[in-house]
Amino acid sequence: MNDSLRTRLIDVGVDLVTAEGVHALTLREIARRAGVSHGAPRRYFPTHRELLSAIARRGFTELAARGARAIEETGPGGTAGPRERITALGHVYLDFALANRGMHELMFRHDLLESGTLGLREASLPVFALLVELVGQARPDADARLVAGSLFANLYGIAQLWTWGSLQLATGADDFAPLLRTALDAHLGPEER
Incomplete structure (x- = not known):
């Protein structure tokens, strides 16, 4: 080959x-x-789906690399707290989704994720596993997988609605950062100041 x-x-x-x-x-x-x-x-x-899955895997690889870099930059050697690292990961995800709209759409296509033979679902798991780990550190009182899943769904929704212009219209926001902060507060509890 x-x-x-x-x-x-x-x-x-x-x-x-x-x-x-x-x-x-x-x-x-x-x-x-x-x-x-x-x-x-x-x-x-x-099949066409196999090629699309290979392309989408590149997106997951890139997203995972960006997330790892952002977390490392928040506090080399683990000096940043879990919430700071989750915030960095959330920013990376939203930045990636908004700057790479086509790739983001491809990465989460139901028909590609559903196909167990294409390995795309497995390619999506490292980023989610990292989020679960960080949520577990931030919320040891909760089921980290469920909280991380809910937070991810919220971030995905922010990305989609921002792409369509709906959130800007509804909230008057010109930046997604306040929405990210609010989502983190909803899922992790209010940030201690």
Whole structure:
């Protein structure tokens, strides 16, 4: 198998979803931009969903790397508290979702996450596991998985509604930071000042 062509197809897909959104991710367009025949992607990705999943895995890898960097920057060596690290992770997630709308949409497509054979669900777990760990530190009194799941759902909702312009209209906010702070207060309790 020619790994460089496989990688090039994924790279082209990442560039395409970033520039034009999910709707542009056709096998034919990816092949055209990669400079190969329209049938060539099928040699590496037997289904369109497999190629889309490979592209989305790149998004999860990037999000995980950004999250790890942000947490490290909040307090090298673990000097920052769990809430500060969760706040940093929340900022990274929202920044990523808003700056990479097409990739964010692709990463959480139900049909791709549902398919157990594509491994995308597993690719999504490291970021969630990190959130669960931090929530467990911040809220040892609660079921960390449930609180983290609820917080993640809230952040996903903020990202989607912000993308559509609904939150700006409803709240008058011009920055998502107050919404993030409010979501953290709702799920972790008010921040001690």
